Structure formats: structure tokens, C-alpha cells
Amino acid sequence: MEAKMVVRKRHEPEKEAVRIGVYVCHCGLNIAKTVDCEKVAAFAEGLEDVTVSKDIGYACSEPGQQQIKDDILEHNLDRVVVASCSPRLHEPTFRQMVQSVGLNPYLMEMANLREQCSWVHMQEPEAATRKACDLVKMSVSRVRLLEPLKEDTIPMTQRTLVIGGGIAGIQAALDLADNGYDVVLVEKSPTIGGMMAQLDKTFPTMDCSI
């Protein structure tokens, strides 16, 4: 599902006064069981340039995202810190979220409170909460200096190299070719078929493999 684009004037970041929103996600109990999210949010509220700081059930959920988007519009936020899971997981989600209300996607920063905090310090809730505060503080100090960036577009050669002519390579090549894309299929032996060609009947259908 594509996020709805709300046409709105982009917030030009002003060097002297940035307005940061911080959202500390509980991720159900994944984070909140170990990290005191309310405390972290309260701590973040006291940080320089932080306009809004909240703890939130699931930041990535539709209501969670809506709340952040509403805040961006209501409080005129120009920077957002989402303290939740790894950016390797949800960075695209939250970038898209801020973009949908007119903020440059590169003005959003994540603090990794789940993979790198609550999940790895389960027995030490207090130390984990201290660490979470640090991670949020680091993200706030980083987000303050982030600058809007524009994505580039580069041409895409509509051709695929498939390496290996076994059943997987054959299937991928055929699916792509049938969809109208050119495929280069490279196989090191004199014939395609791979391992599968050597098998007799195959489960669960018990029919011929070739």
C-alpha cells in the first residue's frame, strides 16, 4: 500500500531553531518489558530543541504513524527521532511516513532500542533504560544536524543475469522472460537441469522431475 501524499509546503529547516519530535516505541512488550519507555520519553523532552516527546505503543502501526504525522503538522516539527527497532528494518517505513506530510525523508533518524538494547539486556532493565536514554540523546544530537537530501534517479537496464541453471535458475529465468524481461542464464555444466535432473520421481507428487 502506498502512503497517501499530502501536498503541503515543505518545511525549510532553519539553522537556528529546529523543532524535534521524539517517539519512544514500546513495540508491545518487546522494548517496554525491559526499557522504561515513559522515562526515556520524559528524559528526551528535556533535551535541547525537542518540541514533543512521547512514548507510543507501536510506532510502525497505522495509528502510531498517524499520531506522529499529526504531531509534525500540529507542532510544525522539522526533525523526527523514532526510537524503536533497527533502522535496517523500519527506516524506509518512517522515511515514507515523514515524507507523506512534506518532510524531507532524510530528516528522520532512528534510535535502535530493540535489537541493540531491550533484547540484549533483558536482565538489566535499569542499565538498559540508561542506555536507551543515551541512544535517544545521540539520535537527537544527530538529527539536529541532518540536512534535507534529494534522491537521484539512475537508469535501470531491464535485463537480468541468472547465475545457475538448476530448478531455481530455470524458474526465475522463465518467470522473468514470460513477464517480458530479457534474461541471461549462465550455467557452468553442458546442460541446464542441475541436481533436479538427476532425481527420479519427486515428492510430494511422485512425478518425474524433468
Added chain:
Amino acid sequence: MTDVGRHPRIKLYTMSEVVDVKGYVGNFDVRILKKARYVDEKECTACGECANACPVIRPDEFNLGLSSRRAIYSPFPQAVPSAYVINVNECLGHNPVVCAKCKDACDKECIDFHMSDEEILENVGTIVVATGLEVYDPTEMDEYAYSRFENVLTSVEFERLINAGGPTKGELVRPTDRKTPESVGFVQCVGSRSVRKGGSYCSNTCCMNTIKSTLMLKEHYPDMEIKVFYIDIRAFGKGFEELYTRSRRLGVKYIRGLPGTVQEKSEKGLRVAIENTSTSKLEMHDLDMLVLAVGMKPASSTQKLQEMLGLQLTPDGFFLEAHPKLQPVDAATRGVFYAGCAEGPKDIKESVTQASAAAARVIRIMHKGEITTEPITSMVIEEKCKSCGICAGVCPYNAITVDVKRKIPASVNTAACAGCGTCAAECKFDAIVMNHFTDEQIMNQSHALLETEPQEKILVFACNWCSYAGADYAGVSRLQYPPNARLIRTMCSGRVDEKFIWDGFRMGAPVILVSGCHIGDCHYIDANHWTEKRVKKVHKKMIKLGIRPERLQLEWISAAEGVRFAEVMTRMESLRKDVTPDEIDETVRVLTAD
């Protein structure tokens, strides 16, 4: 298979290997080496006259040496392309005095001994890695006597024996006396689920393959005695349990326990000793034939390809996906996808499913004909640039041009720049800005961290692709480690500027860790070589300044090494505890005076 040969949109290169890949998503330049077939693929009608004339007889690989073929041959009747091929190492040669009998036999004159290896260049936008698997060789498991007794076979050899197209036309016979065995045993998990030999993982298909084989045998030889020796039977897929039940109902005996020894008796029969773990009793089973259900190993080409494409591997040696649940067919390298056993052992259905998924993911990024790229590239501030040329020298992508002689400032080709940030870290004049990972942005983070109680904290720089992902993997695996470390993410460890390290120590950091991908695995070709050099240089300076070099650590941690990440964190914590407040004060004093 024939569809592939016929499809107008598929260009098939057999006997070919990818030897080099350059470029990036949307624009990969691929170098392919196509070995000579010595038979014209298009003209050959696979009549077979050439093979009839060939005097050289060799074991047939397709039938695992259970039958023979000639030096000119077709791998199997349904081969695609259907053309014959000459194994040039076996061929007697093209000199008519020596042989060239095949050439005389070929009416269509398709045989060309002057054919040579070709190098082919292709430009593609995306890559699907479907390099498959290798079968485990059970020779090292001497207890099963695979290399000693002829009537011990692997499951793949067994496949050929019961295949109607195989060397015996589907008739199961014992290799020693060519008689149909009265009893057959199957040994499961050969080369799988063992920490000692083979892989520690489950090979996923062997249980069902054995069950299938028992059903085939019962169909052809209802009175045959069949026993399966196993640890667990994993009949987890759709319709699998039904086959298992049918096999048991047909009288196949499933015995929990793997053989300890296999002995040969008179007339080449086998005696298998097992401890039945259901009854805790030692049992002897006399069998005519034993089949080893061998597991899967990563393909031998895996490592070469991994280095060529900058991919990651799991500890098992299979390719690592970008995310185990949400991006199971994507590689972390954009534009590269996995299909089939290259990513891990799987059966045909799963391979087909994954291949279709990979095709859909390919189309997803390819269909528009253009692709957006992250603007995380470097930028030169011309006024500050002294045209020294260092940046151009360290760039793994040759994306920077600078004229040292004529003092023309450096400029970055943003389309070629991949964003590792090594240039920004190496520039002595702060003339390069790495977008989204500027000096100020990064140092603001470390300042925020070390502002309060720095002595309690471990400053860690982690690269996005390997060590940061390794830290995430430790989290996903719920590995517990001391809570003192805080990570700063950079795209590559090559971005970690010397000044970040000095600044950290000046702020009172007791220990600092720089971490990246293993040498050879760098997501940015070889940018981490510069990290290594830089850290060595800093170590030397630390010694000069009287700062213990142990306080700066460099570790290579891959995305799959969650366990290693946790271990490194534990070690860093013990290093941190060794640093006294006096030592920190002294370092701060030395560096501030500097």
C-alpha cells in the same frame, strides 16, 4: 527445461562461468567465460553417430560412474541444449592420424576442434544467484564404510539406480552381484545435523527423499524388507505426513538410532550395528544394501561469487538474505537476489517458490526502467581542496577525479559513488563532505554520548552492512551482553575518521571499537583495507603518546556473527574495566595539550 532453450527472451550460456561483475544496481557489467564445446550447439541434432564412433570410454558423471559414456557425449537425453559435447581432456585429439573418428561420423559437420573459449560481456540491471548446492561426500564418515563396501551407496547413486532413465533402466540391483537386494537400509542425516562432520544444520530434503524412495521400492518390490535409521523424521510440509504414514503402513520399518558400525559379511551382505534409542537396546541388522541419505553443502562457487558481488554468508556457508522474514530472497546488495539452495537447503517446491519470488522482486525494481538511489554520496568543497589526490587514490569505485599536476580540485561522480565515505575520512583538509554522515553529525553523536559519565561507556563504530547487522542479529537471537556499549552507525568502517577516535579519547572514552566487514567481504569492494591501515596508524601514535593501544580495538564482525558480536562486547567490557580513571585523565590531558 525445453522452454528455456526455446524462449526468445532467454539467452542461455552453458559451460560458462561468471568471472567478473562490476558496477551497481541497474548497471552491472558482467564478464562471462564460455568454455569451448567443440560441437556446434545450433547445428547438432543429437543423432549420436559421433558417440558411436568414439573409441574413448569414460565413467558417466550424470549416473555417478554407474554407467559409461564416450569422450563425445550428451549428458542425458533431455539435456538443454541438446547438443553433444566433447570432453577435451579425454579426447584423443583432432589429428586424423590419431583419431577424429567423430568428425568423420558427423554428417552435419558440427564438430569443430578449433573452437576456443570465449569471453562474453553482458550488461544487466539485476542479478539472481541460483548457484544451488553440492552433495555431501560421506567418505569421511568411516563408520558407514562408504568407500570400503560397494553395497553402501549414497542417496543420489540410489536415485540413478531406480530411475527408468538410469543405467539399470530402473531395476534396483546390488553393485556387487547385479541381483535385486532383498533388504535395503537407509541411514538418515549423513552429513547433516552433526557438529563433528558435515553440516550442523538440517538439510531439509533427505527425510522426504528417503520416504519417497521407500515408496518407490515398495511399489516395485512389495516383499522387500526396508529399514530406515533416523534421528527424527521431519515430514513438515504439505502432504508430507501422508507419505510418511503410507510408507509405514506398507511395512517400512523406522528405527530410531544411527548405525555405529557397518561390517561386510559373506556374499557382500552388510551387518549394521545400532543403538535403538527408543528401546535403549543394541541391535544388529543384516541388509543387502545400505543407502546413505546425504545432506547438502554450499556450492563450491559460493565464496568466489560472494567476493565478486559483495554478498554475505551465514556461518553454514550459504548466502545470507537481507532479512530472514521480510526480505528472504533479497541480498543486502541492492539488485541482487537469491533463488534455491544457494540461500540454504530446500526442496524443489521451495526452490520454485523462492525463484518466483525472486523474479517478482526483480521486476519490482526493474519495471520502471529507472531507479532512485540514496543521496548518500560524498561532495568536495572546492575552496578547501588542495588537489593532493589522496581521495582519488582511496576511492574503491574510481568515482573521484582530480588533477594533481595542474592543481584542479577533486570532483565526485555521484552516479559511481557508492557512499562508503573513505575519501572523507582520508582527506587531511576537511575538503570532503560525506552526505548524511558528515563529521559534525557523527561527532555530535559521540559528544552526546560522552558528555556524561564517559568512563562507563564503550564507543563503538559499526558499519551498516556487517557489524551493525551483526549487532542486530545478536538482538534477534536474544544474546545477552554487557549494556555499556553504544553504537554509531556508519555506512562503512572506512568512514571512521582518525579524528573521531582522538575526539572520543579526548572526551574521556575509556575504550573505542571500530568494527566492519571481514577483509574480502567489504560492501564497498576493499574500503575496509583503509580502515585497517588507519587503525594501525592510530595505534602507533597512541604508543608515542603513551596511551595504551589496547584501548582502541578493531574487529571484523559479519552480519551473521551475532554470537561473535556479543563476545566482542563482553571482551570490550573487560577492557573498559581495566582502564583506570587516572589513565583516562592522563589521556585527556595529553590530548588536550596536543
